[in-house]
Amino acid sequence: MLAVTKTHPRSVVDEARRAGINLFGENRVQEAASKYGDIAESVELHLVGHLQRNKAKMVPGLFSWVESIDALATAQALSKRCEAAGWRCSVLVQYNSSGETSKSGYEDESLLLDEAEQMAGLAGLDVRGLMTIGPFVSDQAKIASAFARTRLLYERLRGRLGEAGVDTLSMGMTDDFEIAIAEGSTEVRIGSALFGARS
Numbered sequence: 001m002l003a004v005t006k007t008h009p010r011s012v013v014d015e016a017r018r019a020g021i022n023l024f025g026e027n028r029v030q031e032a033a034s035k036y037g038d039i040a041e042s043v044e045l046h047l048v049g050h051l052q053r054n055k056a057k058m059v060p061g062l063f064s065w066v067e068s069i070d071a072l073a074t075a076q077a078l079s080k081r082c083e084a085a086g087w088r089c090s091v092l093v094q095y096n097s098s099g100e101t102s103k104s105g106y107e108d109e110s111l112l113l114d115e116a117e118q119m120a121g122l123a124g125l126d127v128r129g130l131m132t133i134g135p136f137v138s139d140q141a142k143i144a145s146a147f148a149r150t151r152l153l154y155e156r157l158r159g160r161l162g163e164a165g166v167d168t169l170s171m172g173m174t175d176d177f178e179i180a181i182a183e184g185s186t187e188v189r190i191g192s193a194l195f196g197a198r199s
């Protein structure tokens with residue numbers, strides 16, 4: 001379980017750490033840098049929001065994972081920055097399983113697989129799997145089918161890149177994590193269920 005602390009203050013992070021949580025997520029680079037800059041070495045921090053290419057230089061030393069890779073050019077820029085800094089970064093390729101245009105991520109599955117294969121050849125990154133955000137609807141069957149589609153794509157990715165290093169399927173949030181787990185998620189990203197509603 002990734003504890004997503006976006007919008008919440010540092011005191012909430014400290015409290016979560018005292019409760020034994022060491023795996024955190026943030027969706028904005030700048031906010032993460034100010035909140036986690038001095039403790040980045042003692043926690044594992046994942047970026048779950050869109051990474052602008054010009055912010056890739058801020059990843060080394062801060063995020064050990066970027067879960068939201070949605071373009072080959074971003075992965076290339078990130079790899080270059082990581083290599084230069086001697087930082088190894090695990091990445092997930094983001095799949096837009098809902099087809100909602102407001103969401104980032106690849107919609108085209110064969111393009112995702114082709115580009116993920118190229119990303120796997122980059123020296124500064126380890127491609128570890130897929131991340132998706134489920135559709136924001138109340139129809140549980142629709143949510144389940146988006147997650148099931150993501151799981152199938154994840155299996156195809158493992159077929160292409162080898163199963164050894166590709167071990168993470170990040171799907172499920174506060175409102176849909178039970179469905180995501182039933183559909184094969186290996187990582188859920190939980191914010192409001194842990195820390196309350198965001199203002």
Ligand SMILES: *Cc1c(COP(=O)(O)O)cnc(C)c1O
Pocket residue numbers: 004006027048049133173174175189190191192193
């Ligand atoms: C905010 C956020 C979460 C956590 O959302 P909750 O519904 O509060 O659990 C998970 N993943 C991403 C990508 C997010 O931006």
